[in-house]
Amino acid sequence: MNWKIKIKDIITNKKMKIEGFYEKEYMDFHTGTYKVIDQKFYVKISIVYNDGTIIVGGLVKGKVERPCDRCLEMSILELNGTIEGIYDLKSEPNFKDSEIDNLKNVIYYKGEEIDLEERIVEALVVSAPDVFYCKEDCKGLCPFCGENLNKNPNHSCAEKEKYEKELLDSKFGKLLALKKKLNGNS
Ligand SMILES: [Zn+2]
Numbered sequence: 001m002n003w004k005i006k007i008k009d010i011i012t013n014k015k016m017k018i019e020g021f022y023e024k025e026y027m028d029f030h031t032g033t034y035k036v037i038d039q040k041f042y043v044k045i046s047i048v049y050n051d052g053t054i055i056v057g058g059l060v061k062g063k064v065e066r067p068c069d070r071c072l073e074m075s076i077l078e079l080n081g082t083i084e085g086i087y088d089l090k091s092e093p094n095f096k097d098s099e100i101d102n103l104k105n106v107i108y109y110k111g112e113e114i115d116l117e118e119r120i121v122e123a124l125v126v127s128a129p130d131v132f133y134c135k136e137d138c139k140g141l142c143p144f145c146g147e148n149l150n151k152n153p154n155h156s157c158a159e160k161e162k163y164e165k166e167l168l169d170s171k172f173g174k175l176l177a178l179k180k181k182l183n184g185n186s
C-alpha cells in the first residue's frame with residue numbers, strides 16, 4: 001500500500017477514505033522493538049480538505065509480541081491508535097503559538113504529498129503503554145531464583161531458604177564473635 005498521498009489529489013477530491021493494512025514485520029516503540037502479529041496493522045483513515053487545511057483522522061489497530069514487565073514471558077499487546085493530524089498548507093509557523101500547535105497536532109506543510117505512514121507510526125507509538133503486564137494479576141518471578149510464579153504458584157524456594165539461613169548464620173556468627181570479644185577469649 002502507498003501511504004504517500006498527493007496533495008493535489010486531496011484538493012481535487014476534497015474527501016478521501018483510505019482503508020487497508022500497514023505492513024510491518026517489527027515495530028519500534030520507546031520500550032523496545034516488537035514483532036508484529038500477522039505482520040500488519042489495520043488502518044482506516046479519512047482525509048478532508050478545506051480552505052488550505054488538510055485534516056487527517058482515523059484509527060490503527062493491531063497486535064505485537066511484547067514481554068511482560070513482571071514475568072518476562074512473551075505476551076500479546078493489543079494496540080488501538082488514534083490517527084490525527086492537521087496540515088496547514090497556507091500559514092507560516094508562528095513560534096509563539098508553536099506549543100499550542102504541537103498539542104493540536106498542526107503541521108505546517110509545503111511539500112507535494114503527505115506521508116500517512118508518519119501518522120500511523122505516531123499513533124501506534126503514542127498508544128503503546130510504558131508498562132505492560134501479561135495479565136492484571138501476573139505474579140511475576142521469584143526474586144531469589146527467578147522461577148515464574150504464574151506457572152508455579154506454590155513455589156517453595158530452596159534459594160530463599162539458603163539465603164535466609166546464610167543471613168541468620170552470618171548474624172549469629174557476628175554475635176558469637178562479639179560475645180567472645182566481650183569475654184576476652186579472642
Ligand atoms: Zn507476566
Ligand SMILES: [Zn+2]
Pocket residue numbers: 142143144145146147155156157158159160
Ligand atoms: Zn524461588
